[in-house]
Amino acid sequence: MLTKIQKQFQYSIIFPIRNEPIILLLVLPTMLITMGMGMAAPLLPLLVKSYGLSTVMVGTVISSFALARVFSNIPAGFLTQSKGAKLALILGGIFAGLGNLFIAFTDNYWSLIVCRFIAGIGTAMYITSVLTFVSQIGEDAFRGRLMTIYQASFLFGMALGPLSGGFITNIFNLKAPFIFIAVISICSSIWCVLRIPSYVGKINNIQNSENKKPTRKLDYLKLLKNQSFLAISTIQISVFFTRGSALFLLFPILASEKFLLKPGYVGMLFTIPQLSNFSTQPFVAMLVDRLGRKSLLIPAMALFCSSLFISAISFHIYIFIIALIFYGIAQAIVAPVANAYIADMSAPEERAVTYGAFRTFADLGIVFGAPIIGKITDIFTVETALLGNSIFLAIAALLFAIIAKEKKIMQTNNLLKDTTNDK
Numbered sequence: 001m002l003t004k005i006q007k008q009f010q011y012s013i014i015f016p017i018r019n020e021p022i023i024l025l026l027v028l029p030t031m032l033i034t035m036g037m038g039m040a041a042p043l044l045p046l047l048v049k050s051y052g053l054s055t056v057m058v059g060t061v062i063s064s065f066a067l068a069r070v071f072s073n074i075p076a077g078f079l080t081q082s083k084g085a086k087l088a089l090i091l092g093g094i095f096a097g098l099g100n101l102f103i104a105f106t107d108n109y110w111s112l113i114v115c116r117f118i119a120g121i122g123t124a125m126y127i128t129s130v131l132t133f134v135s136q137i138g139e140d141a142f143r144g145r146l147m148t149i150y151q152a153s154f155l156f157g158m159a160l161g162p163l164s165g166g167f168i169t170n171i172f173n174l175k176a177p178f179i180f181i182a183v184i185s186i187c188s189s190i191w192c193v194l195r196i197p198s199y200v201g202k203i204n205n206i207q208n209s210e211n212k213k214p215t216r217k218l219d220y221l222k223l224l225k226n227q228s229f230l231a232i233s234t235i236q237i238s239v240f241f242t243r244g245s246a247l248f249l250l251f252p253i254l255a256s257e258k259f260l261l262k263p264g265y266v267g268m269l270f271t272i273p274q275l276s277n278f279s280t281q282p283f284v285a286m287l288v289d290r291l292g293r294k295s296l297l298i299p300a301m302a303l304f305c306s307s308l309f310i311s312a313i314s315f316h317i318y319i320f321i322i323a324l325i326f327y328g329i330a331q332a333i334v335a336p337v338a339n340a341y342i343a344d345m346s347a348p349e350e351r352a353v354t355y356g357a358f359r360t361f362a363d364l365g366i367v368f369g370a371p372i373i374g375k376i377t378d379i380f381t382v383e384t385a386l387l388g389n390s391i392f393l394a395i396a397a398l399l400f401a402i403i404a405k406e407k408k409i410m411q412t413n414n415l416l417k418d419t420t421n422d423k
Contacts, residue, residue, distance in 0.1 A: 063366060239304065293406055
């Protein structure tokens with residue numbers, strides 16, 4: 001008979017690690033890639049602003065990164081299906097490294113856009129392949145916790161990034177962190193060459209490829225007709241819209257212009273949402289496979305709205321910090337839960353392409369978010385733009401609550417409970 005402690009262990013984050021230790025191979029390269037992303041996010045708007053450009057032009061640079069991912073996510077999914085996740089992970093680090101290295105040596109606005117585009121291709125390849133990797137190594141009953149482990153390494157890197165970038169900027173200048181990003185991105189690729197197995201993610205490891213070749217176009221038609229996919233994509237578009245507009249654009253400007261922080265300290269400040277995000281992960285891991293996806297996503301969207309509202313009305317930096325903490329908690333919930341939701345609703349042999357399509361919808365949010373909110377900021381104020389963004393989040397959450405359906409994911413755990421009762 002299973003004891004209460006043993007049953008609790010089945011819901012713990014250790015249980016899936018014991019069953020799928022291969023997940024730990026992703027921790028270091030993911031941390032390095034996202035450390036670079038976290039380092040660039042708060043510093044890039046300040047770098048572009050230092051050229052004397054408008055907020056909407058800053059937003060265009062941010063959008064170029066996401067636009068590259070829009071065009072790269074689905075090809076990355078096909079590459080992962082045909083060649084496995086390893087090749088896409090390696091190429092992702094190389095492209096990210098080159099794109100950021102070029103930023104450090106350019107002073108031209110249009111060259112900066114091209115460099116961010118190259119870096120965006122790299123992150124698209126890496127993230128699409130790593131999500132496929134995680135979704136295919138575990139069972140439905142603990143997939144949410146596997147996603148949380150990946151998300152924890154993702155967030156640990158994102159937390160280290162702004163802090164490290166702030167220190168490097170204070171010692172050198174605004175361009176120095178981008179050289180460091182290039183170095184750690186290449187290190188990620190080297191790790192993947194040496195440690196990641198080549199078989200994960202290949203379609204012929206899931207089922208015979210003869211059944212899939214004629215159905216690729218039909219898969220997209222099915223996705224576009226799937227209400228649950230469209231509903232979760234709406235959530236993801238609004239969240240990425242907010243990431244591009246608020247986290248990557250308005251929050252750094254607010255910290256710099258309203259609270260008069262120097263660039264290095266702006267970078268350090270943006271460690272706060274990442275730390276709150278990271279510290280929330282163990283609680284998300286305990287709840288995601290127990291409560292289900294939908295019951296966690298709705299409250300998380302409410303937290304996102306609260307974060308933007310508080311930041312808009314903040315009159316002191318401590319209130320702004322509270323908004324950043326709320327933002328981090330909300331993101332800690334949405335990211336792994338949404339990824340698990342996608343894995344739940346897709347067949348194993350279709351997940352690579354489904355994640356590619358899902359990431360494409362999400363990145364469209366950043367593509368349009370930063371320029372639109374940048375234009376609103378130029379016409380009105382940062383505060384007005386933040387309030388408008390929060391309304392968009394609320395509408396997306398309402399649509400998801402009404403339309404989305406949830407697959408029952410507790411079958412394996414229920415069987416364990418039934419076995420325990422029988423004994």
